[in-house]
Amino acid sequence: MHCRDIRSQIRDGGANLDAEARKHILSCPRCAKVAEAARLLDGIIECSRNAESGMPFETLKERVEALQMQKKERQKKIRPRFIAASAVFAVALLALTLIPFSYTKTVGYKVVIPDAGKYCDTAVHQMTRALESIGYVDARVTYDENNRSYTLSGLPDEEGAKELAAGIVDIVQCGGQAMVEPDRKVLSGTLYAQMVDKVADKPKSNTLKLTYENGKYQLNHKDLSAIFDAKDMTREEKRKAIWKLLDELGVSESIKYVIVSTDDEVERIEFYLSVDSTNEDPPTRIKLTSKEGDVYGVVVDMTDKNGDSLTASDFEIVIPDSLGINQAIHFEIVLPDKDKK
């Protein structure tokens, strides 16, 4: 008889073995151990089968009823505290959502051109019409007789206001300096409304414009040379500085990664843009690579001064709001090769 047969017999019948199996066990220590384990299991099961005298019924009843009483009393104690806490919470919530507080908010930008009346007597309505024709439909123009200054208010963004200011000074040739100021208003609103307002006010942009003029790079009119040319900055510091800049420009939400890398010849700053949605008819199709190296026929409007090359010194990337692939798209700014300069 084989060990396998013995074990099978033990599995099926426990420790009750036939004569042949017992004979085998006398000579096989391993099977003896298996048989002993089976006998032990049978034994301890048999032994444990005997009824124990468990917890008396009355004891159980007393304990359970006492526990129930305790629980009820605890609930009674907790209830007033819970009500008080709820009331405090409700009052705080009401204060947050119903009681208004006054606060100031920048509702737009205004351009003040002092002494412009000396040089130009353009009527207010003519100026308003001119502004409307270039897209500033909400803009208002006022003329101050006393100091002969024009004020153009209701301009939505600071960059536009600056461009406008420069243009007007150029046209009017007043020789003075136009001032761009935030247009602030005192408003009233609940704390919640103020919070919502602040979130909504956070500048957001879907446009990146990189320009290269007079040997300097600018990203949406912000000078990059301080970062690009800094010799004492590590790559990590440069990366952080670029993130900060992108945040100031309001484009950081559109960008997934900023990588600063250096190869043998040129230093590169790479942005990985996260673009949302596809568009059947995108404004311009260009090829950009994803972070995995896949090539996309894209989704972003990217033009340069000559209209054809990525390596041109001035190009603009506009990510249309309607897009939404949610893919990281990579473009890179290749910095001037300093050795070749």
Next chain:
Amino acid sequence: MDNDLFWKLLKPVHPQAANFCRKLTGNADDGDDLYQNAVLTAMRKIHHLRDINAFRPWLYRIIVNTFKNRNRSFWWKHRVSLSPHLFARAASIDPESQYTAERLLAQALTVLSPKDRAMVVLHELEGWPIAEIAALFDSPEGTIKSRIFRSKDKLRDYLEHRLPEETVHRLQSEAQYALPGHPKSDS
């Protein structure tokens, strides 16, 4: 359903249910705690019981579920400890040493999942028929049978690997395996 009716229904099943809890946990204190908690839960949920004739399986289901929930905490599984000395004592299976046997069984039962453990205890120790256990766990009888069979295999394995060698040698020479006419049968 009021509390008086609950106690009335519990009284006839109380001794078996209390013992079942002790056997399930492996010791009296933990068993009594388990039973008490299960009874509290049952009392709270008694209005869910539609048929008062099904009180026993309903209570046992609550016991098994309470046990499963308690068993989820890691420390619980490792509470029962047993020294090799205890094995040596149990291996000689002194029928009077019920305490040793129970401790040994409690230790071995820790290798099983709470559900398998409940099945083995109900069938092997409490003497429940397979059909009743199948109804309790809402599973086919065949499934219950095979689970109990596999569980017993696991228990045997557990005991086998913990049996001291000298115990086996000693037992090998004992009369229980000796054959009639064999020299060892006289020793």
